[in-house]
Amino acid sequence: MGINAVFEALSHPVRRRILALLKNGPLSAGELAGHFDLTKPTLSVHFNKLKEAELVAVERRGTSLIYHLNTSILEEALTGLLSLKDQEP
Amino acid sequence: MGINAVFEALSHPVRRRILALLKNGPLSAGELAGHFDLTKPTLSVHFNKLKEAELVAVERRGTSLIYHLNTSILEEALTGLLSLKDQEP
DNA sequence: CTATTATTTAGAAATTCTTCTAATTAGAGT
């Protein structure tokens, strides 16, 4: 958990693209999968890493699972990056 | 190369710590290695990933190799992260 | 309760990552 999981989750282009898609609003697992040339199980693994990092949250609606972006954790990553650049001890 | 290598490089805690150490000024490979419980060859591999991502630059001084932080690439990563959060297409 | 739809979990193969020890390269000084 923690900032480690966040940066690890951000390290894969597919996962960054998932976050970019969710930026415009929540999407179901199937809708997200439709944007990639990968199988649903593969996407499911990526969803799990984003969930572990708490970069996304899930909500069930009927038979669908809806993924939401968690912007507060993204901001944590931003803060972490800024701290590598700024003049703070 | 590119943003992909940058996020991949940022995904390991040792490499983020190296960047944090370089934030306060350039350091030699040996000085950097002194901050970790890892062998010098292991650190050398981490240096290489940071170099591939262009997050650091190297300069030789005598027998030492001096590593510098490249803040402009860090800013590229920041921009990339911001784009996942902001309302830009 | 069975069938359907949406998605996940399980298991396996290929690849990449992290780390080590041993050997090599590069520069400086004697």
Place this chain on the structure above:
DNA sequence: ACTCTAATTAGAAGAATTTCTAAATAATAG
């Protein structure tokens, strides 16, 4: 040229990642 110091490259072992197919779970509809 030889030696010392600084750091890297090479090779290998173990762990983790990415991806797939096949099977399982969960909720809804008839």
